[in-house]
Amino acid sequence: MPSSPARQPFKSPFNVAREAALRPVERFEVGERVTHDRHGLGRVTACDGEAAVYVDFGHGVRRVTLPTSKLHRL
Template sequence: MESSRGTTRRHLSTSPFQRRVPDPIKTFEVGDRVSHDKEGVGRITVVEGTEAVVVDLGEGRLLRVLAPFHKLHTL
């Protein structure tokens, strides 16, 4: 049985609801200084494509952060 809606819904320009625009994907490079909202300041040591990064927080602490990087900001 097929759904009654054969196509995707289109956004009406007169709609009072805002169209969701996806956030741009953050990219990082090895050596970037970053700030994590909960863990503090560190440096990117490993970039695993767009899926994850490893942050060296100092004193031997490493943190692996998965995408999307909402809590990670470049300095």
């Protein structure tokens, strides 16, 4: 008899990954102002499709992989 996958409790941390996969990937435009939880304010300088964006935070350009919950549009 085949076993069914184990059900996760409602507040299980394993449900977070499943919910994140269901959220649409946020798209950013070149020149758009953003804020990052760690690096602060910045401006998008380039986009690498849906994989990453390059953001100039004033102290250097950083590559931020997508999807991320740390980068927010202003």
